[in-house]
Structure formats: C-alpha cells, structure tokens
Amino acid sequence: MASTPPDRKLYLGPRLRVLRRELGINQTRMAEELGVSPSYLNHLERNQRPLTAQMLLRLAETYDIDIRDFVSGAANAEDRVTLLETLSDPLVRDIGIAKDEVLELSENYPAVAEALVRFHAALTDLRRGPNLVDQLAASRAIAAPVDWLGRFLTARRNHFPAIESAMEALCPDNDPDPAKRAMAIRTALEAQGIEVRIMPVAVLGDALRHYDFHRRRLMLAERMSGPSRTFAIAYQLAMLTAPEAFDEIIARAAPPDGETRGILKIALGHYAAAALLMPYERFHAAAEANRYDLDTLQGLFGTSLEQTAQRLTTLDQTGARGVPFFLLRLDRAGNVSKRFPGSEGGALAQAGEACPRWAIQEARAGQRAAQWVEMPDQSRFFTLTRMLDGPDHGRKGGPLLLTLGCEARHAPRLAAADGFDAAQATSVGPGCRLCERSNCPDRAIPPITRSIEPSSYHRSTSAYPFRPV
Numbered sequence: 001m002a003s004t005p006p007d008r009k010l011y012l013g014p015r016l017r018v019l020r021r022e023l024g025i026n027q028t029r030m031a032e033e034l035g036v037s038p039s040y041l042n043h044l045e046r047n048q049r050p051l052t053a054q055m056l057l058r059l060a061e062t063y064d065i066d067i068r069d070f071v072s073g074a075a076n077a078e079d080r081v082t083l084l085e086t087l088s089d090p091l092v093r094d095i096g097i098a099k100d101e102v103l104e105l106s107e108n109y110p111a112v113a114e115a116l117v118r119f120h121a122a123l124t125d126l127r128r129g130p131n132l133v134d135q136l137a138a139s140r141a142i143a144a145p146v147d148w149l150g151r152f153l154t155a156r157r158n159h160f161p162a163i164e165s166a167m168e169a170l171c172p173d174n175d176p177d178p179a180k181r182a183m184a185i186r187t188a189l190e191a192q193g194i195e196v197r198i199m200p201v202a203v204l205g206d207a208l209r210h211y212d213f214h215r216r217r218l219m220l221a222e223r224m225s226g227p228s229r230t231f232a233i234a235y236q237l238a239m240l241t242a243p244e245a246f247d248e249i250i251a252r253a254a255p256p257d258g259e260t261r262g263i264l265k266i267a268l269g270h271y272a273a274a275a276l277l278m279p280y281e282r283f284h285a286a287a288e289a290n291r292y293d294l295d296t297l298q299g300l301f302g303t304s305l306e307q308t309a310q311r312l313t314t315l316d317q318t319g320a321r322g323v324p325f326f327l328l329r330l331d332r333a334g335n336v337s338k339r340f341p342g343s344e345g346g347a348l349a350q351a352g353e354a355c356p357r358w359a360i361q362e363a364r365a366g367q368r369a370a371q372w373v374e375m376p377d378q379s380r381f382f383t384l385t386r387m388l389d390g391p392d393h394g395r396k397g398g399p400l401l402l403t404l405g406c407e408a409r410h411a412p413r414l415a416a417a418d419g420f421d422a423a424q425a426t427s428v429g430p431g432c433r434l435c436e437r438s439n440c441p442d443r444a445i446p447p448i449t450r451s452i453e454p455s456s457y458h459r460s461t462s463a464y465p466f467r468p469v
Contacts, residue, residue, distance in 0.1 A: 010056075013047035014108040015070060020045075022155050023063065024252035034058050064161060064318055069343070081430055083113050086120040088448050145260040149267060150339060152253055157324075157343050159316035163272050164280050166245040167238065173279035178302025182230040185276055189218070189237040196233060198222050211236060227304040231273050238272035245272075274311045277303055283311060284320050291415035292323060294386070294404075306388055309404050313340050323410045328403040329388070330360065337400070344407045348373070348381055348430070355428040355435070356442045360385050363401050370416055372408075372425035376437055380408035380425050384416045438462065 031041040043049040199219045209232045210219045255261040290296040315322025326342035326349035341349040363369040363385040374380045383405035411417040429435025432444045439461045446464035
C-alpha cells in the first residue's frame with residue numbers, strides 16, 4: 001500500500017472549530033493560547049490555510065489532545081447512527097443520501113448535523129398527534145440534561161487532568177493498602193470539620209447518603225457496602241476541597257441550564273472520588289500488569305465492581321492511555337441507566353443493547369457473560385457483562401447489569417478474552433430499526449432505511465424481508 005505523501009496538506013478547519021467550541025473559548029483566546037494571530041486562526045478554521053505539523057504539536061501540547069485522533073477525525077459513531085436515522089425518514093428517503101455523505105456532514109458540519117437531528121425529533125413528536133405534544137415535550141426536557149452530559153463526557157473522552165492533579169495534591173498516593181487509603185480520606189474529611197455517621201434505615205429511609213450542611217455531618221446508610229461508604233466519603237471530600245477545579249470545567253463546558261449544570265457537577269464529583277480511591281498512575285499500571293482483570297483490581301484498590309469498571313473508562317492520559325472501553329448499565333427491562341460510549345464502539349454502545357443477539361441478559365444466570373460480537377460494518381468487539389448485586393443494588397426490579405466492551409484490536413490485552421475465539425463472533429446490530437442485516441431470524445421490525453419486499457412465493461428466515469440496495 002502506498003504511504004501518504006509527507007507533503008500532503010491538511011485542511012482541518014471544521015475539526016479545529018469543533019475543538020474550540022468544546023473547550024468553550026473564542027477565537028481570540030485560542031489564538032492567544034496557541035501563540036498565533038486571530039486572523040491566522042480564522043484562516044485555519046475556514047480551510048484557507050493548511051494545518052502545519054508545528055501547529056498540530058502546539059494543539060497537542062496546549063489542549064492535551066491525541067494528534068492521530070484529531071487528524072483522523074473519525075466522526076462519533078453515536079452521532080452517525082442518529083444522523084443516518086434522521087436522513088432515512090420516509091419524507092426524504094427517496095433522495096438516496098449516500099452514507100459517505102452522512103459521514104462527511106457529521107465530521108465537517110457537526111452543528112448542521114445536530115440541527116437536522118433536532119428538527120427530526122420535533123417532527124417525530126408532532127407526528128404522534130397533537131394530544132401528545134405537551135407530554136413528549138416535557139419528557140424530552142427531562143432527558144435533555146442527561147443526553148447533554150453523555151455527549152460532553154464522550155467529547156472529553158471522560159478524562160479530566162485538572163481533577164486528577166487536584167486529587168493527587170489532596171491525598172498523595174503514598175500507600176497501596178486500600179484500607180489505609182480509605183482511612184486517610186476519612187481523616188482528611190474530618191479535618192475539614194465534617195463528622196461521618198453511619199445511620200439506620202429508620203433515620204435515612206430510602207436515602208443512601210445525606211450531607212447535613214448546617215451541622216456539617218455526613219450521614220451514610222448502614223446498608224451501604226464498605227466500598228460505597230468510602231466512595232461517598234471521597235465524594236464529599238472532593239466537593240468541599242476542589243470547587244475551583246469543578247468550576248473551571250463547568251465554565252468552559254457552558255451547560256445550557258441549571259439542571260444540566262447540576263448533574264455535570266455531580267458527575268465531576270464522582271470522577272474526583274474515583275481519582276482519590278484509584279490514583280491514576282498506580283491504577284493504570286495495575287490494570288496493565290493484571291490485564292484489566294476486574295476482580296484483581298477490586299481487591300487491589302478496595303473498590304466495588306461498578307467503581308472499578310467506570311474508572312477504567314477514564315484512562316486517557318497522554319503517554320499512559322488504557323484500553324478505550326465503553327460502558328453500559330442496564331436494568332431487567334433493558335433500560336440503560338448509565339452509558340459511556342467511549343472513543344470507540346459508539347454505535348454498539350448507543351443502540352446495541354436493543355439487539356436480541358447480544359447476550360447481555362444471559363449474565364443474570366451466570367453473573368458474567370463474555371462474548372465476541374460483530375457489527376454490520378464488520379467491526380468486532382469483545383464485551384463482558386457482570387451482574388451488580390449486593391446491599392447497594394438490592395432492587396425490587398431485580399439486579400442491574402454492567403457491560404464493558406472494547407474494539408477487537410484491544411482484546412489481547414484483556415484476561416477476560418482468553419479462551420474466546422474471535423472467529424465465533426455473534427452478528428449483532430444497532431437495533432432492528434437501523435440494522436440492515438438480511439435473513440436475521442431474530443428481527444422484530446424491518447429497518448427504516450429499506451422498503452419491505454413481501455412475497456407469497458418465498459419466505460426467508462426473517463419475518464420482514466426487505467429490498468437490497
């Protein structure tokens with residue numbers, strides 16, 4: 001294969017503009033931070049000047065980005081799936097918009113793509129009838145902050161160096177014993193004048209944690225597990241001692257409203273608590289040395305399965321990156337209560353839980369289910385699903401499930417993938433409404449991107465045969 005000519009010019013204006021908007025800064029400030037004039041930056045963003053190697057290095061050093069990811073500019077798979085669904089609406093399906101055009105639009109004009117998606121969402125609501133508009137609008141308003149948070153964390157690759165540094169300074173990583181570290185974190189909180197009390201159910205009711213601001217008292221439910229109590233103490237310590245780190249990130253993110261700002265601050269507090277309990281350098285080294293074995297990492301750091309798994313999604317420090325996992329948490333009905341698509345595998349993490357061929361629910365019987373899966377574009381992923389049970393997850397709706405997954409190329413680094421043959425991957429898709437696999441015996445509905453082709457003379461394994469392209 002011929003190599004790319006070294007003198008090939010890179011015109012990456014739209015990606016540079018997207019980066020600036022994600023950082024929440026204007027052209028003048030970015031130009032200042034990069035040491036160039038605003039007019040030169042303007043030319044770069046409008047593709048009137050190519051991005052030089054020197055400028056790429058400045059971007060990487062100033063904003064801690066991965067040059068390869070920035071240059072490749074792979075559109076977020078979740079956004080592509082959503083945009084593809086939008087442009088496959090019956091109203092415009094006959095235009096026959098090619099998938100490469102969808103990719104180009106998603107990569108180079110993300111704001112236009114988002115506008116189209118919003119228009120389509122509004123149109124879908126209106127189609128359901130005037131009597132439902134108010135109800136749907138209300139539910140959309142409730143879900144909007146959660147959707148915004150998911151997009152923000154994905155754009156930042158769920159990694160916040162400022163919080164990592166603040167937590168390292170607050171509680172240096174000087175003792176590998178998890179019990180001693182937990183005690184050090186509690187002592188640090190008590191040094192802030194905060195009393196920690198374990199309370200009976202009769203006092204806290206359904207609550208697991210309550211911070212009494214006036215009495216400066218942190219009350220924890222007696223039914224909480226040890227790791228969860230320690231995590232709650234670490235969370236409270238971070239919220240009290242590192243508000244500047246949170247405020248700077250929130251200011252740059254510019255959440256659209258108070259509700260979104262609130263859930264972002266809580267998410268950052270949870271991130272900080274994980275950083276306190278599992279210091280980045282030692283946790284990354286342990287993950288690599290033990291091939292990302294969840295049980296071993298739990299034992300080494302005294303953390304719960306969910307805490308450990310979620311921390312694995314944050315390992316994106318330049319020079320010490322971990323496996324880029326995606327994560328899902330599901331209830332018995334398949335509803336997703338926590339989702340991090342990650343930098344890879346977004347399409348599978350976004351819609352794959354709706355595919356009946358993905359054996360997530362099998363984890364309820366054996367408490368863990370490892371599986372190779374293959375998407376319609378032939379991309380392969382290794383997924384591991386575990387049951388979340390115990391005092392923190394005792395629910396009337398049944399135990400929760402937690403799924404970690406990664407692209408096939410990372411699987412050799414995982415102990416959980418040993419003994420599983422990638423050649424035996426199960427064919428899955430992004431849910432029946434978008435999956436274009438023909439002859440799928442588990443198909444529930446036809447894909448919205450194709451027309452049904454019924455025949456009284458022929459029957460395939462699928463209940464809904466459709467016309468090929």
